[in-house]
Amino acid sequence: MVLLTTTEIDKELTKNRRLEIATFGMGCFWGPEARFGSLQGVIRTRVGYTGGTTVAPTYKTIEDHTETVEIDYDPTSISYEEILLHFWRNHYPNRDQYKGQQYVSSLRFHNQQQKLIIDLVKSEMEKELGEPIETEITPVGHFTLAEDRHQKYYLKRYPNVLDKLYWLYPSEESLINSTFAARLNGFVKGFGTRDQIVTEIESWPLPENARQQLIRQFMILKW
Ligand code: MHO
Numbered sequence: 001m002v003l004l005t006t007t008e009i010d011k012e013l014t015k016n017r018r019l020e021i022a023t024f025g026m027g028c029f030w031g032p033e034a035r036f037g038s039l040q041g042v043i044r045t046r047v048g049y050t051g052g053t054t055v056a057p058t059y060k061t062i063e064d065h066t067e068t069v070e071i072d073y074d075p076t077s078i079s080y081e082e083i084l085l086h087f088w089r090n091h092y093p094n095r096d097q098y099k100g101q102q103y104v105s106s107l108r109f110h111n112q113q114q115k116l117i118i119d120l121v122k123s124e125m126e127k128e129l130g131e132p133i134e135t136e137i138t139p140v141g142h143f144t145l146a147e148d149r150h151q152k153y154y155l156k157r158y159p160n161v162l163d164k165l166y167w168l169y170p171s172e173e174s175l176i177n178s179t180f181a182a183r184l185n186g187f188v189k190g191f192g193t194r195d196q197i198v199t200e201i202e203s204w205p206l207p208e209n210a211r212q213q214l215i216r217q218f219m220i221l222k223w
Contacts, residue, residue: 004210006168006178010044012206013179019043019072022083022114023050023140025106026091027099029067030153031189035090037152038186040200041078042071045152045182048145050108051136052101057144064101066136068108070143080114084121094134105133108140148172155185161221168217180214188223 004012026032029047037045049057052065073083084107093105109115118137126133149156152175156162161184162169169175183200186192201214 004206004213005170006174006180009168009204009206009210009214010174010177010179013204014043015205017043017074017076020075020080021070021072021110021140022080023068023070023108023110023143024087025050025066025068025104025108025136026087026093027067027103027105029069029146029150032069032090033152034154034186034189035191036069036071036083036086036186037182038191039078039086041075042073042182043179044072044177045185046070046145046176047150047153048143050141050143051106051138059147059150062102065144066104066106067102067146068106068143080117081121084118084125088121088125088129088133088135093129094131104136106136106138108138108143110140145176151176152181152185154189155181158188158223161223164221165217180218184218184221194219 033045033047036042048068048070049062049065050068052063054061054063054065057063057065071083087107091105095104107118109118115137122133122135151172169178169181175181183192183197187197197218198215201211201218204211
């Protein structure tokens with residue numbers, strides 16, 4: 001028996017919250033979307049292309065664009081500084097001759113405050129890394145959403161699970177915008193434990209029976 005749809009759940013989770021956006025590239029976008037999707041405070045994740053000069057890039061016509069992850073996060077729960085620590089500690093940010101602009105390390109800031117925090121954290125990270133960081137740092141510009149098959153890529157490796165969750169995700173848009181789907185995508189890639197996810201759902205501002213239903217749904221999934 002369906003108590004809440006994913007759209008209703010997501011509406012509850014974002015109610016009275018002022019979300020901010022972080023936009024960044026750290027190589028192939030599949031992995032970092034999963035990693036960031038597992039973090040508390042991260043409400044939505046999506047992947048796309050930024051930085052290039054051509055209009056409407058696709059995976060096949062990416063040209064000088066870069067694979068990019070975008071997250072909507074609640075700054076009262078995870079700070080931009082923490083996001084940057086996860087960012088720099090989980091990829092090698094300097095150019096190498098093999099991979100090219102598609103996979104370049106990049107930060108696309110949304111305002112001057114983010115830029116200020118980037119400058120501060122970057123110099124800390126350069127000490128940690130022991131060399132200058134070459135991450136491309138630019139204003140965000142246009143973000144082109146990538147094709148459906150790249151969104152929550154690891155979760156989509158489990159079509160049987162997605163079939164079971166059909167009532168939660170009647171459309172691609174609902175999957176892209178879902179916090180629960182972001183956590184599942186992280187979970188199947190090895191980020192976050194069952195216990196963490198259950199504990200987090202218990203804290204979500206939903207009616208008790210809707211929380212219990214989501215948890216039950218999660219526990220019976222076979223991966
Ligand atoms: N894993 C692929 C890259 C795909 S990513 C969306 C590869 O290693 O070729 O660029």
